Amino acid sequence: MTAVRPEPTFLGIPPFPEAAHTALADLHLRANLRKATHTIRERRAAVVGEMPDWEKLRRAGAAIKDDVLAHLPRYLEQLEASVTAAGGTVHWARDAAEANAIVVGIAREHGTDEVVKIKSMATQEIGLNNALAAAGIRAWETDLAELIVQLGHDLPSHILVPAVHKNRAEIRDIFAAGMGDAGRPAPDGLTDRPADLAEAARQHLREKFLRAKVAVSGGNFAVAETGTVCVVESEGNGRMCLTLPDVLITVLGIEKLLPTWQDMEVFLQLLPRSSTGERMNPYTSMWTGVTEGDGPRSFHLVLLDNGRTDVLADPVGRQALRCIRCSACLNVCPVYERTGGQAYGSVYPGPIGAVLTPQLRGINQHDVDPQTASLPYASTLCGACREACPVDIDIPAILTRQRAQLADLGRGPVHRGEQAAMKAAAGAFAEPWRLGLAQHAASFSRHFIGRKGKIGKVPRLLAGPLAGWTASRDAPAAPPESFRSWFKRTDGGLTEGDPATAGSPADGGLEEL
Amino acid sequence: MRIALFITCFNDTMFPDTGKSVVRVLRRLGHEVEFPYGQTCCGQMHFNTGHRREARPIARGFAETFAPYDAVVTPSGSCAAMVREGHPVLAEGARGKGADRFRAQVAEVAPRVYEFSEFLVDVLGVTDVGAYFPHSVTYHPTCHSARVLGVGDRPVRLLRAVRGLQLAPLPRAAECCGFGGTFALKNAETSTEIGRDKAAAVLESGAQVLCAGDNSCLMHIGGLLSRQHAGVKIMHLADILAATGPHPDLPAFPSGDLAYPVPDPVHPGPLPPDAAAAAAARHEFPFEKGAAR
Ligand code: SF4
Numbered sequence: 001m002t003a004v005r006p007e008p009t010f011l012g013i014p015p016f017p018e019a020a021h022t023a024l025a026d027l028h029l030r031a032n033l034r035k036a037t038h039t040i041r042e043r044r045a046a047v048v049g050e051m052p053d054w055e056k057l058r059r060a061g062a063a064i065k066d067d068v069l070a071h072l073p074r075y076l077e078q079l080e081a082s083v084t085a086a087g088g089t090v091h092w093a094r095d096a097a098e099a100n101a102i103v104v105g106i107a108r109e110h111g112t113d114e115v116v117k118i119k120s121m122a123t124q125e126i127g128l129n130n131a132l133a134a135a136g137i138r139a140w141e142t143d144l145a146e147l148i149v150q151l152g153h154d155l156p157s158h159i160l161v162p163a164v165h166k167n168r169a170e171i172r173d174i175f176a177a178g179m180g181d182a183g184r185p186a187p188d189g190l191t192d193r194p195a196d197l198a199e200a201a202r203q204h205l206r207e208k209f210l211r212a213k214v215a216v217s218g219g220n221f222a223v224a225e226t227g228t229v230c231v232v233e234s235e236g237n238g239r240m241c242l243t244l245p246d247v248l249i250t251v252l253g254i255e256k257l258l259p260t261w262q263d264m265e266v267f268l269q270l271l272p273r274s275s276t277g278e279r280m281n282p283y284t285s286m287w288t289g290v291t292e293g294d295g296p297r298s299f300h301l302v303l304l305d306n307g308r309t310d311v312l313a314d315p316v317g318r319q320a321l322r323c324i325r326c327s328a329c330l331n332v333c334p335v336y337e338r339t340g341g342q343a344y345g346s347v348y349p350g351p352i353g354a355v356l357t358p359q360l361r362g363i364n365q366h367d368v369d370p371q372t373a374s375l376p377y378a379s380t381l382c383g384a385c386r387e388a389c390p391v392d393i394d395i396p397a398i399l400t401r402q403r404a405q406l407a408d409l410g411r412g413p414v415h416r417g418e419q420a421a422m423k424a425a426a427g428a429f430a431e432p433w434r435l436g437l438a439q440h441a442a443s444f445s446r447h448f449i450g451r452k453g454k455i456g457k458v459p460r461l462l463a464g465p466l467a468g469w470t471a472s473r474d475a476p477a478a479p480p481e482s483f484r485s486w487f488k489r490t491d492g493g494l495t496e497g498d499p500a501t502a503g504s505p506a507d508g509g510l511e512e513l
Numbered sequence: 514m515r516i517a518l519f520i521t522c523f524n525d526t527m528f529p530d531t532g533k534s535v536v537r538v539l540r541r542l543g544h545e546v547e548f549p550y551g552q553t554c555c556g557q558m559h560f561n562t563g564h565r566r567e568a569r570p571i572a573r574g575f576a577e578t579f580a581p582y583d584a585v586v587t588p589s590g591s592c593a594a595m596v597r598e599g600h601p602v603l604a605e606g607a608r609g610k611g612a613d614r615f616r617a618q619v620a621e622v623a624p625r626v627y628e629f630s631e632f633l634v635d636v637l638g639v640t641d642v643g644a645y646f647p648h649s650v651t652y653h654p655t656c657h658s659a660r661v662l663g664v665g666d667r668p669v670r671l672l673r674a675v676r677g678l679q680l681a682p683l684p685r686a687a688e689c690c691g692f693g694g695t696f697a698l699k700n701a702e703t704s705t706e707i708g709r710d711k712a713a714a715v716l717e718s719g720a721q722v723l724c725a726g727d728n729s730c731l732m733h734i735g736g737l738l739s740r741q742h743a744g745v746k747i748m749h750l751a752d753i754l755a756a757t758g759p760h761p762d763l764p765a766f767p768s769g770d771l772a773y774p775v776p777d778p779v780h781p782g783p784l785p786p787d788a789a790a791a792a793a794a795r796h797e798f799p800f801e802k803g804a805a806r
Contacts (some may be wrong), residue, residue, distance in 0.1 A: 020703050334689040338706045379701065380693025380707070381561060382656035397602075403563025422559055426567035428572070429522065429553040439526045468701030472710070473736030476527060483520045483529035487548045492536055 004133045004397045008342050013345030015374035020339040029165050029340055036164045037330075037337045043277025044328060044388070051273070060266045062392040068164055068257045069312060075224040075257045076303065082227030082332025086289020088299040100131035103216060103249055107137050110247050112213045118231060118238040119143030121159060121325055122275035122304055125360075128216065139216065140182070140208045142237040144201055151178030157341030157349060159327040160275055165340050168192040179204050205237060215241040215296070219252045219323065219395040221267060222301075225260045228288045229301065232271055232281050239285050240411075248296040249272055249286075253304050254322040267324060267397075269389035274326035307360040314364040316401045320356045322391040329385035329395065335378055344378065345371050351385035354378050355398040363405055371413030376402035434485070442478040517582040518546045519575075519626065521592045522554035528728045531588050534755035535629060538642050539586070543634075546586065551578040556603070557595035565603060570604045572596075573611075578619035586623050586632040588751045590658025590726045591694075593628040598661055628658055629751055630667040631727060640670045646756040647666050647765040648675030650748075650774055651720035653711070653734070655727040656689050667752050668726055675753060679766070681720040688714075692733035705737070712737045715745055721763050722746045 013019055016136045023029060048054055070077055080090045093099035103123075107115055115132065115141050117123065129139040129150075148163035149156050152174040156162030163171070172192040179186040179200070184207055186200045217238065223232040229250055231238050242248060260266065272281040290299050312318050330336045330350030341349030346357040354375045361372045376399050385395045407419070408411035428438045469475055481489075516539070522530045539546045556571035575596065579585045585592050604612075604619040619647025633639050652672060658664045672680055693699070711734050713721050723738075725731050728749050735747035746763065759765045 018518035020700060024702055024706055045548050065666055223515065306516055335700075335709045336692060338703055376563075377696065378703075380656070380689050380696045380704070382689035382693070384656070384687075387660055398560055400563065403561070404565045405563070407563030408566050418562070418563075420568050422562065422564040426559060426564070426571060429556070431570045432553055435522065435525075435553045442526050468698045469736070471701065472705040472740065473733060474739040475733060475736055478526055479529055481529060483532040483551065484548070485527045486529055486533065487536075488550070492546070492548060493533060493540075500672070509711060 004136055004138050004316075006133045006152065007132045008153060009130065009283060010342075010345045010347070010372075011174070013371060015371050016339075016343060016345075016373065016378040019345060020335075020378075023339040023343045028167075032165055032167050033337055036161070037332075038276055040331045042473065044274060044331065047273045047277055047279055051269075056166060057266055057270055058390055061324075061390055062261050062322055064258065064266060064296050064321075065255075065391055068259060069255065069318060069321055072254065072257070072312065075259060076254060078224040079222055079227060079257060080303075082223075082225065083289055083299075083301050084227075086227045087291075088227065088289040088301055089303045091300060091301050093304050093306070095306050099126050099251055100128055100307065101301050102300075102302050103128060103251065104131060104135045104291035106249055107132065107214050107248065108135070110214055111135070112301070114138040114140060114208075114212060115214045115216050115240045115249075116140050116208050116212040116245065117146070118144050118215065118217035118241045119162075120216070120235070120251065122218045122253050123216060124156065125253075126251070126306060128251070128302065135195060140205075140212070142205050142208065142241055143233075144198070144235055144237070147201060147205070148174055151175065152183060155342050156347060157354075158330060159325050159348070159350070161327075165342070167198065168194065171197055173223045175200050175204075183207060189494075205240075209237075209240045209244050212245045214247040214249065215245040216249045218254055219250050220271065221258050222252055222256055223258050223261050223264065223265065226288055228261065228286050229513065230264065230284065230286045232268070233285075234276060234278075234281055235280075236283050239283050242285050242287065243295050246296055247265050247298045247300070249300045249302065250417065251302045251304055253306075254308055257325075270323055271326055272330040274324075274388070274390040287432060307362065310362060310364055311356075311359040317364055317398050318360050319393050320352065320395075320398060322393055323352050323356065324391060325352075326390055328388040328390065329393075329495065332384040332388045334380060334384065334505055339378075344375060348499035349378065351395045352393070355393075357404065358402055363402055363411055367411050369407075370413045373406055376406065382508075386497065390391060404476050418439050436482070436484065439478070439482040514582045514721065516542075516544055516546045516582065517579055517585045518548050519552055519555075519579065519585050519587040519592070519596075520548070521587060521589045523592075524588060524728055527732070528749065531728055531749040531751050532541060534751040535586065535588050537755045538633075538644075538751060541643055542637060543639070545626050547582070549578050549582075555592045555595045555599075556600065556805060557592060558694055559695065560595065560603065560736075565606065568599075569603050569607060572600045573615050573620070574620045576604075576615065579622050579626070580618055584624070584627060584632065584636055585622070586627050586629060588629045588726070588749060589665065589728070590628045590655050590662055591729065593626055593631075594657040594661035596626045597623050628662055628664060630658075630664050630671055631662065633671060633754075634667040640673035642671065642754050644675040644754045644756055645677050645751050645758060646675050648720045648722050648763050649679040649681050649720045650724050650753065651681045651683040651715060651718040652686070652750075653683055653690065653715075653723060653725040653730065654686055654723050658726045659687065664726070668724075671689050671725065671754060678753070682720045683718050683720075684714045685710075686714075690730045690734050692730045693757075695730070697733060704733070705797070708733055708737045712743070716743060720745065722748050722753070722760070724750055727752050727794070734773050751769045 083090050091102045105157045120128050132139045141147050145163040158164040169192045172190055175186040177191050184204045190200055220232045272278045311321055329352050333351050336479045337348040346353050348356050356470045358372050358375050360374050361368055381396045383396050428434045524531050536546055550738035554571055556568035578688040600619045600623050604616040607615050679743055690711040691704045731747040738745050
């Protein structure tokens with residue numbers, strides 16, 4: 001067995017526009033992403049479309065989560081009591097370091113140097129695998145996509161399918177090259193047929209399931225009333241981890257609570273349809289504490305804050321804590337579809353990442369680094385995310401709020417040029433006569449740059465930020481007369497045979513465009 | 514009913530013909546539209562970039578300027594969305610002298626602001642505005658008009674009623690064009706890549722003209738199409754609805770023969786019966802907001 005080595009982290013990923021530049025140049029990645037997002041988008045649309053009460057379900061989902069967030073301390077204590085009563089042990093972790101230390105401590109206590117893992121966002125968020133590695137404990141990912149990322153020494157790029165940026169041929173190569181180092185090697189002559197890849201993974205993972213003493217999981221839901229934790233998955237590998245090892249450790253974000261058992265009825269409809277586009281996911285595992293003669297003999301629940309109470313303090317941003325990590329917002333996002341997830345520099349990519357990561361990194365309280373500060377701008381504000389979100393998170397509203405936190409409250413690296421330009425523009429808009437002056441300037445400029453009324457490529461030095469526009473797009477030159485001048489001159493077209501009343505076809509002013 | 518036109522700073526400066534088209538269509542339907550000269554901008558660029566401090570006085574000026582009117586019509590889905598969704602947020606955050614007046618005015622004015630297709634269909638109750646445009650047209654539902662305002666099929670109903678017009682479906686229509694205001698500059702490369710896919714969809718549609726309710730998005734898609742020398746025209750919905758003849762640069766499609774008499778645009782004569790009745794019946798605004806929720 002090889003030495004335990006740390007996994008790559010998102011440290012050092014540049015601000016979004018630069019990271020996107022690299023991603024956009026990777027045509028292979030673009031093709032993989034386009035195929036994957038479009039396929040799952042259509043599947044989701046089909047199974048959501050067949051639900052007559054989908055809007056009501058969404059609203060119920062949002063309302064239940066809002067109730068949880070409004071009464072979080074009460075529900076958390078209730079959960080602690082019910083888990084403890086069912087024979088489990090509850091731990092509280094304020095941050096990543098505390099959570100990691102708890103997990104490492106439990107693993108050590110049981111004298112193991114390896115754990116099997118169920119796909120979990122919370123353990124990725126806290127960098128658990130590297131914390132375990134530092135303690136000499138190997139963490140084996142057992143989710144197929146996580147396994148691909150781990151064996152390829154790669155970073156995840158999607159919440160649900162972390163290896164969405166890889167295609168079959170690439171996966172074959174990763175298995176062939178990486179499995180031997182981690183345990184049972186891939187069979188000779190492995191093909192890229194999905195069935196063969198799945199079989200290779202099955203063989204590789206089986207020995208790990210059977211050997212492991214300790215499993216680490218996340219959780220999709222935890223019911224305060226009963227102490228039941230729920231994991232929803234497609235492959236069944238999670239269930240192997242949940243049932244075979246002696247010890248189960250679950251790391252759970254404190255927002256994952258549901259008040260009552262009955263609330264599951266809402267979320268078990270919302271999640272699979274939004275996530276994989278299935279009516280129901282193949283494996284839903286639920287457990288309550290420990291049960292004699294069945295499953296793990298000891299169960300530890302680590303309740304993780306790691307910035308969540310700070311998010312909760314923000315009246316607009318807190319709705320991000322409703323998130324059930326379905327990834328529907330990623331799949332419909334026009335930006336994510338082109339850049340992929342790694343450009344977001346966080347385990348939470350896409351629209352939810354753009355609103356959650358900055359908040360977890362403290363944008364509601366203090367200054368943030370340039371990479372974090374670039375995330376709220378990584379969106380066209382098209383609103384497709386909100387429309388798809390099963391718990392109706394108004395992602396565009398959080399994005400514009402974060403932009404205000406950066407610009408108005410000075411929590412990001414200050415863009416002096418932009419501040420000045422915005423002030424100047426606001427000055428022009430303060431008084432109509434000033435806008436008139438600015439329009440004269442805009443219109444006058446056409447004499448310098450107009451080529452048949454359009455502006456082609458402008459050198460970056462001359463155009464400043466406009467070069468970003470003209471590098472790929474023509475821009476129309478401003479017409480000689482603004483609308484307000486025309487309206488004044490012709491009394492809204494009444495006093496002279498103006499085109500507006502004379503009946504010649506109007507066009508959009510972009511004759512050559 | 515006193516109708517005010519909010520032209521938007523962008524159309525005022527860059528696309529004045531679209532404003533003229535709005536005036537022309539409304540006049541054809543028997544409505545005079547006023548142009549309050551105190552207007553400037555809705556503050557969307559500032560708001561969406563996070564400069565709320567600068568956006569607030571702009572929104573305040575908007576509310577003051579348009580308070581006297583029964584209805585405000587604007588040829589921009591995203592500016593209408595900014596007023597209806599963004600101004601209440603700005604008013605909510607206002608402090609100090611005049612904040613209460615600002616909040617009250619926004620509560621009054623914002624719901625009376627209509628995107629052009631909403632105004633025609635919901636307020637005036639018209640879908641046939643007497644236009645003739647013998648070309649094939651594809652319609653891109655801009656994100657803010659579709660998802661924030663929820664204009665739904667109103668623009669398409671208006672286009673269907675245009676004589677001579679062939680409506681070509683736009684593949685993957687609901688996808689964003691990638692413009693996104695300052696996104697187009699801050700993330701220019703991503704914006705371009707998204708836009709290229711939209712431009713490709715426009716070409717797939719086979720239409721001669723790409724139409725939308727926002728000149729900003731059109732400028733972005735049109736700029737890409739123009740750089741590719743694609744030969745597709747871009748036109749605001751209002752410019753098509755104002756048309757009473759073929760576009761001078763385009764061959765009529767398919768033949769240009771008229772099945773209907775086209776109303777004289779200078780002396781429009783009596784309104785079409787449905788429009789006249791609807792206009793008379795409507796002192797109330799029946800428009801129900803269909804936001805994407
Ligand atoms: S924000 Fe909404 S759509 Fe996105 S992952 Fe979370 S629950 Fe799903």
